[in-house]
Amino acid sequence: MSKLHHPDHVKAQGSHLQQRSSLFDISGGHRAGPRGSSITSFAWEPHEDHRREKKTVYENTFRMDPPVKFKSEMVNRIIKEVLEKNLDGKTYEPINCSCLTKAVGQEIKNKVKELDFKRYKIVSFVTIGEKKDQDVRIGSRCVWDTDRDNFSSGTYENAHLFAVAVVFAVYYE
Numbered sequence: 001m002s003k004l005h006h007p008d009h010v011k012a013q014g015s016h017l018q019q020r021s022s023l024f025d026i027s028g029g030h031r032a033g034p035r036g037s038s039i040t041s042f043a044w045e046p047h048e049d050h051r052r053e054k055k056t057v058y059e060n061t062f063r064m065d066p067p068v069k070f071k072s073e074m075v076n077r078i079i080k081e082v083l084e085k086n087l088d089g090k091t092y093e094p095i096n097c098s099c100l101t102k103a104v105g106q107e108i109k110n111k112v113k114e115l116d117f118k119r120y121k122i123v124s125f126v127t128i129g130e131k132k133d134q135d136v137r138i139g140s141r142c143v144w145d146t147d148r149d150n151f152s153s154g155t156y157e158n159a160h161l162f163a164v165a166v167v168f169a170v171y172y173e
Contacts, residue, residue, distance in 0.1 A: 079154035
């Protein structure tokens, strides 16, 4: 093996030493300092325990129909009661009505969940607006199963505001 191609051959250039043959080229990259160098990664600390708790996995029931279907008549009464209780005598104030919309929607959803329609995802949607001699049209679109999924809606109005509440019940298998 010639001296130029020997892996450990070092060529002197002035006062600088250069390694000629190596798997790792250190000529243009990071050089070790006078005390050496190291690279530390904080991606994983060996003293930390990163094991996750096992998630409970349930077997499929293959139940295609709900045990009790969603009854919109019962939910209509809940919507009417909650809207009247929370909005009776109120005037429209944008900031207060924004918070009130969330609170009324949550209250309706919680009361509908108390009816215990098993295997239904309940979604509550409430809109409150100011009455100023205008018309409002509210619509929604969903992709669902017409045999199992259903909805219920109700409205409320006084001299200052109007409210529309819609509850969607989507059956999940």
